[in-house]
Amino acid sequence: MKGIILAGGSGTRLHPEPKIIELPKYSDPRGNLSFIEEDSQIPFKIERVYWIYDVPGGQVRGGHAFKKQQELIVALSGSFDVVIDNGNEKKIFSLNRSYIGLYIPVGLWRQMENFSTNSLAMVVSSTTFTEDDYIRDYEKFLQTKSI
Numbered sequence: 001m002k003g004i005i006l007a008g009g010s011g012t013r014l015h016p017e018p019k020i021i022e023l024p025k026y027s028d029p030r031g032n033l034s035f036i037e038e039d040s041q042i043p044f045k046i047e048r049v050y051w052i053y054d055v056p057g058g059q060v061r062g063g064h065a066f067k068k069q070q071e072l073i074v075a076l077s078g079s080f081d082v083v084i085d086n087g088n089e090k091k092i093f094s095l096n097r098s099y100i101g102l103y104i105p106v107g108l109w110r111q112m113e114n115f116s117t118n119s120l121a122m123v124v125s126s127t128t129f130t131e132d133d134y135i136r137d138y139e140k141f142l143q144t145k146s147i
């Protein structure tokens with residue numbers, strides 16, 4: 001997996017990075033078709049799919065990190081921004097195409113915001129749901145980065 005290697009402290013550590021994944025797109029005068037298959041377009045086994053919709057203007061979703069969950073986020077409809085924070089810096093990914101996914105490895109704080117009207121965010125996850133996997137306290141998240 002692509003990542004940034006940082007030397008120092010207790011040794012060399014790999015920091016995987018989020019990345020945009022372009023999904024297959026079959027253009028057709030009858031309408032376009034895209035798909036996702038595990039271990040092919042995305043580097044994990046799919047355990048769950050959930051989606052976020054009917055988001056009122058100005059609302060923010062996410063705002064946490066995961067201990068184990070890897071995910072791919074796709075704007076199936078409309079647009080929104082995903083803000084990824086590795087504890088040192090933030091990157092904003094604007095998603096607005098249904099054949100573009102944002103892959104997010106573990107260990108990153110992520111927030112979703114700036115939802116357009118009628119936007120539909122699909123999250124393909126490597127884990128089933130468990131509250132234990134969430135880090136919802138930003139200070140605790142930062143502590144995991146300093147270990």
Ligand code: TYD
Nearest residue numbers: 048049050052060061062063064128129130
């Ligand atoms: P949460 O992931 O906290 O929402 P967001 O991060 O987008 O603001 O999910 C909100 C609630 O929904 C959570 O407290 C429990 C429930 N939930 C499930 O039961 N199963 C799921 O797969 C997800 C994602 C959430």
